[in-house]
Amino acid sequence: MNGSQALSITDRKADEQAMIAAHNCAVARSFHSYxxxxxxxxxxxxxxxxxxxxxxxxxxxxxxxxxxxxxSKMIDEH
Structure with a gap:
């Protein structure tokens, strides 16, 4: 492989888990922000x-x- 070698299966799984965790955090925060x-x-x-x-x-x-x-999941209308 060249200088941009493919990530190992372990690295890809860790990256996927980190992305899922970040997405879950973003969704949770979206309920409390405009x-x-x-x-x-x-x-x-x-x-x-x-x-x-x-x-x-x-x-x-x-x-x-x-x-x-x-x-955002918050609505600024009353």
Missing amino acids: FNQYILTDHERGYIVIDEGDYGALPQHLMDRVVDAVP
């Missing part, structure tokens, strides 16, 4: 979740790392 939750790649943790409301318009360096988004 803003979208973004899942980003992170070199140290695998994935992180950030709230769009903490950043306003996401800077390009963060947008480049977005792998998924969960829309």
Whole structure:
């Protein structure tokens, strides 16, 4: 294989589990925020979740790392 060798089965499973955990976190947070939750790649943790409301318009360096988004579940209408 070349320099971009395929991940081992163990590495892929760990990556998949990290992504599932991040997605579950984003879904849970979406019920308590008026803003979208973004899942980003992170070199140290695998994935992180950030709230769009903490950043306003996401800077390009963060947008480049977005792998998924969960829309807010809160409605601002009464």
